Amino acid sequence: MAMTKLSEHVLDQPQENSVELVPGLAHSAGFLINRSGRIIRERITAALEPLPLTPQELGILRILEARGPLSQHALSRVHSIDRTTMVHVIDGLEHREFVVRMRNTSDRRSHLVYLTPRGRKTLARAIKIAQKVQDEFLAPLSTEEWESMRLSLIKLLSHHRL
Amino acid sequence: MAMTKLSEHVLDQPQENSVELVPGLAHSAGFLINRSGRIIRERITAALEPLPLTPQELGILRILEARGPLSQHALSRVHSIDRTTMVHVIDGLEHREFVVRMRNTSDRRSHLVYLTPRGRKTLARAIKIAQKVQDEFLAPLSTEEWESMRLSLIKLLSHHRL
């Protein structure tokens, strides 16, 4: 359980809310986005732990569901991690029987990664759990506020081609 | 230089833009926020490298400037990292003479961390550099769009007390 404990630190010292008291940080995109990202990532990590699945693995299962079987290298490009990192991630998923590697018959250098039925089932559960955490996290925003923020984030990602 | 290379991976394979092609991820707050956070963090990391300063260290210098001298433990609470991690961070900043530790005369267990003149000068340079990276990162958004997103992020952070 290598969860960080971002929440507990400050909860008992609410007067030290860094956003309110450090004006510069309240205007820093890097601070605001990364701090928010850390909070939701921690919560999703904790919520998915019993499956067990990490947020990163959830992302990979989602890509496989949407795009069908992919080679490890293609998967690592879509997911923006190094192919050497992907080896270990797929090792873990295969060990839990959420995916299987199969030789690509048309290019025997590559392995195609397939979702297993068990992987699909776990994916469905994980999506529900992540959705619930997300709803709680986004609770302070109106539907319109989140939709506006979501579209802005997609604009940023599209523009920077990632 | 242990920078990740999020940009380069996909730039030569633009058709594999994961946001556009994986519908589930385009609605995932965790994915969108963390991916955006990673991009801006990488860019600020690269831009601050010559100072040298990390984004995390920049945050600490900003807190010290806004709040005055703080103990390491107080600083670790405001910045939401463990006090044992803070030891190493302050070690690094002190080694570059951006801060100094001084015994707190009213509680001799604690060290107060002070910004040095050199630290202030570096902070000023770093803020300018980070601002430029931020402006480039936010370029696809209108002023109103970023302001709306900024207020939403602050709402999220305030609500979750971090």
Add this chain to the structure above:
DNA sequence: TATTGTTATACTCTATAACTATA
């Protein structure tokens, strides 16, 4: 020659546990 997957290795960031000095 170039690419895919792999292994070995290392770096960064973070945490936990146990210690010392002080309260």
Add this chain to the structure above:
DNA sequence: TATAGTTATAGAGTATAACAATA
């Protein structure tokens, strides 16, 4: 007893370099 700082250690996540198999 409790807290501040420290040290030693470990884990997660990521990268680079070198290699074998295949194209």
